[in-house]
Amino acid sequence: MSDLPKAYEPGTIAESLYARWLRNDIFRADPQSPKPAFSMVMPPPNITGVLTLGHVLNNSIQDVLARKARLEGYEVLWLPGTDHAGLATEMVVEKALRKQRGIGRKEVGREEFLQMVREWRETHGRIIVEQLKKLGCSADWSRERFTMDPAYSQAVQRVFVALYQKGLIYRGKRMINWCPASLTALSDEEVLPREEESHLYYVRYALEDEPGSFLTVATTRPETIPGDTGIAVHPDDQRYRQWIGKRALRPFPREPIPIVADAAVDPSFGTGAVKITPAHDKLDFEIGQRHSLPIVDILHPDGRLHCPAVPELDGLDRFAARTKAAALLNELGLLAKVEPYRHTVGVSERAGVPIEPRLSEQWFLRYPRLEEALQVVRERRIRFFPEHWEKVYEHWIENIQDWCISRQVWWGHRIPVWWKDGVHRCQIESPGPDWVQDPDTLDTWFSSWLWAFETMDPPTRRKFYPTSVLVTGPDIIFLWVARMIIAALEFRPGRGEDIEENIPFRTVYFTGLIRDRLGRKMSKSLGNSPDPLVLIEKYGADGLRFGLLRIAPQGQDIRFDEKQIEEGRNFCNKLWNACRFRVRYGPLSAHARPWEHPLTPFAVEILSALSRTGIRLEDAFGAYEFSEAAGLLYGFVWDDFCASFLEAAKVDLGQEGSRTTSGTLATFDYTLSWILRLLHPFCPFVTEELWNRLGLGATTIQFAGWFSAAEARRLAHRISDRKEAALRAQAVYQAAERARRLRSTYAVPSNQKVPFRLRAEAPLNRDERAVLAALANASEIADIDGPPPKAPMVLTPIGELYLPLEGVIDLxxxxxxxxxxxxxxxxxxxxxxxxxxxxxxxxxxxxxxxxxxxxxxxxxxxxxxxxxxxxxxxxx
Structure with a gap:
């Protein structure tokens, strides 16, 4: 053991400790270990990503679970990796290409562009991995995977072929979500709802056989009028029954279109009559199919209008065309009115632009194993925390749509289908000369849904699969969590056919969203999204982790305030200073057994508090209440250990020849040893450093054992004959707290020693009186028989405590x-x-x-x- 430096310097300590952990393979999982297994797969961050507070929260929780499991005696695998993020990465690289050379990917060609992406990945793709190491993440980096590693890519190809051969993957022309900016199809889960201020245009359609009569429809998209092939009304709408079966004249190009009746029409929207554009709206497409309406596509893939019959609109961007179409209608006398209208539009998650419903030929997956996917969650074979996400999951499974899995991007897993003369074959290798591979790649999530098992080799899988816990955000419960469950049930990666052996994880913990202290979502544009690396530099990784986890209740949104991270740093400093105090009194005992010594009431009480905290911690961890666990540790260390016991210990250790000194030191060492282990999952760096400097065990704290509820009950049993002493200490602590409150009420400075008077219910011994005086910063505590003059009083568990103010303040x-x-x-x-x-x-x-x-x-x-x-x- 060496003396502790006066100040805790988290930066230099963290860097050297992490390097040592890596050198010593502390995080490497051993598939041959006889220990029970605990495993997690890290949700793979995109190679375009940098550390955000969301990553800090998610990975801190995972690290808490991994480090706690090591302390508990498990063989731990926390398997990390990164995702190729097809569309996101392609957009980043193409943006750089346009900036440097003024051209896009199509000008340089597929192979050259993909080489540029690979080079970009080599330079930038692991930035977030290095940042996670600064956070202290104890992942097994020797097993780091990438979704486009050769072996992983082969697995993705095999899965596609297997599903195709089962008839679950098919090619079809269907209405899909199209991103005009990225020029690719998107799944429903990649389209985000966004409220927008728009307009509702009331357009008059002349009736073909009734000159001077018009049918007015309301629309948000007048630019799509050239694609109208019908007008629909509800069959029970009395306003329009006489016109069903007749025809109206489309304003431009002017042509007759039928008026049909369909129950899908909402009579309360607009006028109750709607224009039907089957090529550009999902509901319109369905109505068009039921009534055999033609499909007229009037949009180019990039969102420009393609309608040569209306030259004024042809070639215009869709939003410019909207304004121009309204002007044309007005010139024709067919625009009845325009109203402000707030509605929800679907926006491309990556490009941030409104998507276009588009009829397109794509590859689709018909999901297998849906009944089993429902069963494993309903039967709690897979537990969700918070539980309400189970209902959300079930609703999605019960209303699931076929998955559009093809993407019109180049960076990704190429679809293993080969074409020749309009015929295709599905296989991994080329069928031979003149066969051309399908140009599309697979949705990124098609590779990610295999992550829980394809990241492991067979020996690793035998030991660590199914994984124990998945920590993720609820925003990808459909994109990733549900699909991983389905994939695991379909491909049976476990040791047998039993469902229990094949589920991808036993527990899913959903984190909350981090907002600023005003409740706003964090974003660069608002300037309210702090850089975690700056926070680590300022407060240390431990301060950031502990401060954030203390305010992250299960599944709820988090109000972030930097003061909470500062409190995390201050907490680490408090712990450091408590250890510096202990070092003054000689070496610590690594195997202290305080119950074998004479103990002060204050030593008994801190051991009782430790026991109570251990039992409550087990409940908190069992319920995945990480903020509750962090709060329990904060209160125990700051209040019970530092503010109370440590001050009481000063009194005992300051008395020469005290018969309880050995018990006080043993209690200090025993309690501190467990404090460091209980805090280690939250604050890995400061606890490891103190453990080593204080000589409390082996060279690392990480396998030193866990203060379980069973251990807590054993401790309680060992001191069960000293309950009265613990109660006496509690009474003194409560009296001191009320004394401090009394001082505050009368604005007596906290650093000013003042006399107190005590009318005690039972005599205080010398040690109890000395501790009370120290905690109340009293110059003396004298016994009295009656109330003194001009002295406010508080009732305490040990009697009436008076603060004589005369001479203390100006009355x-x-x-x-x-x-x-x-x-x-x-x-x-x-x-x-x-x-x-x-x-x-x-x-x-x-x-x-x-x-x-x-x-x-x-x-x-x-x-x-x-x-x-x-x-x-x-x-x-």
């Missing part, structure tokens, strides 16, 4: 201050009461406001009475 000045404060409160109280008692005011406000005023009046009355009590106490 006259304090009386004036209190009188002035009372007058201010009384004025405010009077104003609130007048509002409440005036029916002209109280009758006009909301009930909630009225209730707020009533509570305010009650609080003011309580404060005034308290001041009156204080005035009486110092005027006696």
């Amino acid at each position: 006259e000045l304090e009386r004036k201050r209190l009188a002035s404060e009372k007058e201010k409160l009384a004025c405010t109280w009077k104003a609130v009461r007048e509002r409440l008692e005036n029916p002209e005011i109280s009758g006009r406000v909301a009930p909630e406001k009225l209730q707020t005023w009533k509570k305010q009046a009650e609080a003011l009355e309580t404060a005034i009475r308290r001041i009156e009590d204080q005035l009486r106490e110092i005027s006696q």
Whole structure:
């Protein structure tokens, strides 16, 4: 053991410790180990990614679970990796290409562009991995995987072929989501809803056989009028029954289109009559199919209009065309009116632009094993935390749509289908000369849904599959979580056919969304998204992790405030300083057994508190309540250990010849040893450093054992005959807290020693009196038989405690201050009461406001009475 430096320097310590952990293969999982297995796969961050607070939260929770499992005696595999992120990466590289050379990927060609992407990945693709190491993530980096590793790519190809041969993958022309910016199909889960301020255009369609008569429809998209092939009304809508079966004239190009009746029409929208554009709206497509309406595609893939018959619109961007179409309608006298309209549009998750429903020939997957996928969650073979996500999952499975798995991007897994003369074959290798491979690649999630098992070789899978826990965000419950369950059930990667052996994970923990302290979503544009690396530099990785986890209740959104990270740093400093205090009194015992020594009541109480904390921690971890666990540790270390026991220990250790000194030191060492282990999953760097410097065990804390509920109960049993002593210590601590509160009430500076008087219910011994004096910063605590003059009193578990103020503060000045404060409160109280008692005011406000005023009046009355009590106490 060496003396501890005065200040804890997290930066330099963290860097050297992490390097040592890697050198010593601390995180490497051994498939041959006899220990029970605990395993997780890291949700693979995109190779385009950099560390965000969301990554910090997600990976800190995973690291807590991994480090706790090692301490508990498990063989731990936390398997990391990165995702190739097809569309996202392609967009980044193409943007750089346009900036450097003024051209896009199609100008350079597929092979050259893919080489550029591979080079970009070599330079930038592992940035986030190195950042995760700075956070302290104890993943087995020797097993790091990439979704386009050769072996993984082969597995993706084999899965495609197997599903195709089962008839589950097919090619079809269907309405899909199309991104005009990225020029690719998207799945429903890659389209985000966004509220937009728009307009509702009321367009008059002339009736073919009734000159001068018009049918008015409401639309948000007048630019798609050239693609209209019908008008639909609800069959029970009395306003339009006489026109069903007739024809109206499309405004441009002017042609007759049929009026049909369909129950899918909402009579309450607009006028109750809608134009049908089958090529550019999913509902319109379905209605068109039912009524055999033609399909007229009037959009280029990039969102420009393709309608030579209307030259004014042809070639215009879709949004410019909207404005121009409205102007044309107005010129023709066919625009009845325009209204502001707020509605939800689907937006491409990656490109951030509104998608276009488009009829397109793509590859689709018909999901297998849906009943089993429902069963494993309903039967809690897979547990969700929080549980309400189970219902969300079930609803998606029960209403699932076939998955559009093909993408019109180049960076990704090429579809293993080969074409020749309009005929195709599905196989991994080329069928021979003149066969051309399908140009499309697979949706990135088609490779990610194999992540839980294809990242492991057979020996690893035999030991660690199914995985124990998956930590992820609820935003990808469909994109990834549900699909991984389906893939695992279909491909049976476990040791047999039993479902239990094949599910990808036993537990899924969904994190919450991190917002700023005003409740806003974090974004670069708002400037409210701090850089985690800056926070690590400022507060240390431990401070960031512990501060964030303390405010992250299960599944709920988190209000981020940098002060909470500062508190995390301060907590680490508090622990460091407590250890510096202990070092003054000689070497620590690595195997302390305090119950074998004479103990002060304060030593007994900290051991009791440790036992209580251990039992409550097990409950918190069992319920995946990480903020609860962090809060329990914070309270125990800061309040019970540092603020209470450590101060009591100073008294005992400062007394020469005390018979309890050995017990106090043993209690200190025993409790500190467990504190470091309990905190290690949250604060790995400071706990490892202290463990090594204090000589509390082997060269690393990471396998030192866990303070389980069973261990906590054993400790409670060992000191069960000293319960009265613990209760006595609690009484002294409570008395000290009330004494400090009394000082604060009368504005007595916390660093000023003052005398107290005690009218005790039972005599205090010398040690108890000394501890009370130390905690209350009292110059003395003298016994009395009756109340002293001008001395406010508080009731405590040990009796009446008085603070004589004469000579401590200026009583006259304090009386004036209190009188002035009372007058201010009384004025405010009077104003609130007048509002409440005036029916002209109280009758006009909301009930909630009225209730707020009533509570305010009650609080003011309580404060005034308290001041009156204080005035009486110092005027006696």
